[in-house]
Amino acid sequence: MMSYLTRILLSLNLFTYISSNSEIKIGALFPTISKQRSDPEVAFQYAVHRVNNDKSLLPDLKLIHNIQYIGKDSFQTVQKVCNLIEYGVQALFSPTDSLLATHINSICDDLDIPDIGIGRSAQEFSINVHPSQQYINQAFIDVIRYLNWTRFGILYEKDHGILILNEFSRSIQAELHIRQVSSGSYLTVLNEFKSNEIHNILIDTNSAGISILLKNILQQQMNEYKFHYFFTSFDLENFDLEDFKYNFVNITSFRLVDMGDVAVKEILKDIEYHNRRLLNHNESTYKSRKAVSIETEAALMFDAVYVFAIGLQSIYPLLKLPNLTCDDEVPWNGGLSLINYINAVEWKGLTGPIQFKEGQRIQFKLDLIKLKQHSIVKVGEWTPHNHLNITEPSLFFDAGSMNVTLVVITILETPYVMMRYGKNYTGNERFYGFCVDILEHISHEVGFDYILDLVPDRKYGAKDPETGQWNGMVAQLMKYKADLAVGSMTITYARESVIDFTKPFMNLGISILFKVPTAEPTRLFSFMNPLAIEIWIYVLVAYILVSLTIYLLAKLSPIEWRSIHPCDIDHLTISNQFTISDSFWFTIGTLMQQGSDIYPRATSTRIISSIWGFFSLIIVASYTANLAAFLTVERMINPIENADDLASQTEISYGTLESGSTMTFFR
Incomplete structure (x- = not known):
């Protein structure tokens, strides 16, 4: 017969087993920030709170989080990771620092502990909620190809860029001016770009660098309609762009979080309320902060917690608690199963649809946004399956009532551009023709006025092989004496290397025309x-x-x-x-x-x-x-079959327009 003391001990053991199984410990590592918590930390704590209150997700479990603050010292980081492992965490949420994340991932891989990251650079054995860099690269390449950028600059900050520049530069057929910048060199590089007439700029820096850059753009007065800034940051909406709205400067970016989504707005309100409630209880430790603005890293951290919880939902009844240390290096028996379940999660979070393949996120949606006069608007989207889709081309290219007057040059050639004679025509009324009609239509669609005039030397534009100087309409555009040129100008490689062309409105080749011999009149003999x-x-x-x-x-x-x-x-x-x-x-x-x-x-x-x-x-x-x-049969002999025949004979006279593409071809 079992004694009373034995019964009490068994009851205590059973109670301890159930209690320990009802709590799932997780650890998170955040950079040290004085006086206040970072946005990803706030989102992490709120996500844990929300999961614990959602009885449909993990009804019998409670997530217990342990947060450690780390600096740049990798040795101290490893020590804190080992402390979390000995504490009994069943998952670690890594920081965005790629170097520290590598050390953490190495430890988690040896012990089979799920390592969930939100950084731009994915680790080999981790689960990364951030979209894959390969896809991000392709998204920006697709937009630049759509914009037809043939010459642009790239500003990047070491260890903070989102692009893989080597692959990016190989995939783009354009003249690239790549500059590495720091907090003190933005103004110098912008001044260089302005001097070299580089108007299209891709900016791949962190949030602090963007704030400095925006101020320097205003100082250099590079906020005109001629400039186009394409930011790789997903947080463009969090910056103050009030000074840029009314100068018609082109600012474009992607976003991962749809701030206009109703569900997102509700979660943001809950995060703000939850954070204020915590601050009221802890005012002595944290400084009062403003309402939470959901940055991409914070949204990714929120989704990372939910991805872990959904993966845990299917396996937690069979999961054994880990008892691990960094010294033994004995892997967790149930760790690989939990990692596989997390990899199989398909869910829609703050950052859109989520799906993984071998730890890399392969399903997401990027909204292409552009700054307009009233606000930032969505003009398209990019997905790994459908790639770029411009949903609002009119908003993307329409600058509104710009109230600017462009200088447009042209050259007379029937029927593209012709001149009216016989009356006292002045200004743009002097010209008519196919190209003039296109220019008039574009001016109404885009919203600008123009002054149309003939190019002074009456030439399209060719490069002098001796001096290397251009003439004609090409020279006027290169010297910025004109903003646009319209006419039947042939698109050639040489011209396209110095000026930008629109899509061609007509495709033609070089043809040789000569008169067919006429039959002689009938004679007596x-x-x-x-x-x-x-x-x-x-x-x-x-x-x-x-x-x-x-x-x-x-x-x-x-x-x-x-x-x-x-x-x-x-x-x-x-x-x-x-x-x-x-x-x-x-x-x-x-x-x-x-x-x-x-x-x-x-x-x-x-x-x-x-x-x-x-x-x-x-x-x-x-x-x-x-x-x-x-x-x-009237016998007819064709003395000219190709361009070589024409160039080698002297009987038939021929000619081309001076400084035109045909003259360059024969030269």
Whole structure:
């Protein structure tokens, strides 16, 4: 029979087991901040409080958090991590410092303790709630390609940038001016960019650097409509941009937290209320703070706690409490299972949809935002699946009522730009044409006035190979004597390296045009066209010579002489059939292949007749063939088949517009 004391001891052991299982210990590491807590710390504490009050999530569990403050000393950081592990934490929430996070991740990996991070750089064996850097890189690349930036500057701060610059620069086909900056060098770099006429700038720095940069932009008066600043920070809405709203400067960024979402607004109100309640109970320790503005790191920390809680929800009845130390390096028996369950979490938090693959976040949504006169507005979004989607192109490009006047240059070329004559036209009324209509439409859509005038040297623009200087409209744009140029200007690689082009409104190539030979009018002697005039003369001369030769040979040959009355033996009168006229008749009849009533009898005359007959056969056959071809098809010879043929010949004159792309091509 069991004694009373034994029963009491068993009851105490059972009570201890249940109590210990109902509490889940977690640890968090935050940077040391004097007098007040950081926003991620506030979000962490509120998330733990919210999970504990949500009975549908972990009804039988309570999260107990232990917060440690760390500096830049990695040795002290490791000591505090080991203290948390000996305390019995079942998960660690790492800081954003990549160097310290590496040390923490190494310890957690050896002991199979879940390491949940919110930093931009992911650790190999951790679970990172921050979107993957590979996807972030691609998001910014897609926007820059959409904006068609061919020349821009990049400001980055060491160990604080979100981009992988090496991969980023290899993926962008543009002229990049990359500068590393610190708190004291922003003004110098901005002045350099302004001097070099670099108007598009990508800024990859931390929050403190952005505040300094915004002040320096105002000092340098670089807050005009010509400038476009693209920030990699997800917290642009938390900065004071009041001085930039009315100067039409272009400021663009992504955000991870949709501040207009109703659910987000409710959570922000709860965070503010929870924080004020804690401060009232602890005013001696923490300085009173303003309402919580949810920064991206704070939102990520809130989501990290919930990701852990959802992963824990499915496994906690089977989970054994860890009893670990950094000295033994014996891994936690249930740690890998918990890590796998956390990796399988799919949830929508403050930072949007969340899904992991091998510890990396692969599902999220970035809102593309742009500063307008009234506020910051959403103009598009980017997701890993669909990439960039500009949902409001009119808001993205519409600058509103800018009330600016642009200097626009052009060149006359029908039908693109033409000039009106005959009346006293002035100003922009002097010009009309296809390009002028496009310019007028754009000015109404974007909202600007313009002054249209002809380029002084009447040239499109070409680079002098000796001096390296440009002329024409290109030079006017490079020297900022004009803001825009409109016309039928060909987009070439050389021009695109110094000026920016819009999308082409027409695609054309270089064509060679020349007049088709016209048919000659019908003439009386057109039958002679199949043979050259020289051949006709030779035939005529041969005809006369052969006729005279036959006549002379017939006179000399006794065989050609015959009696006029062959039946009358006593009649001695003889004659020759080849008189001068009959000789010519015989020759022409042979040439016409018709024959005649006379024929040669002597050997000599027959040989001459045979030669003439063979000659006639060749001439008639050649004439017949040429005549058939001449009458059937108008033969046309193309002396020019390509550009090389045109450049190598001298008979046909040709020319191009001076300082144009065609002239550069032939040069």
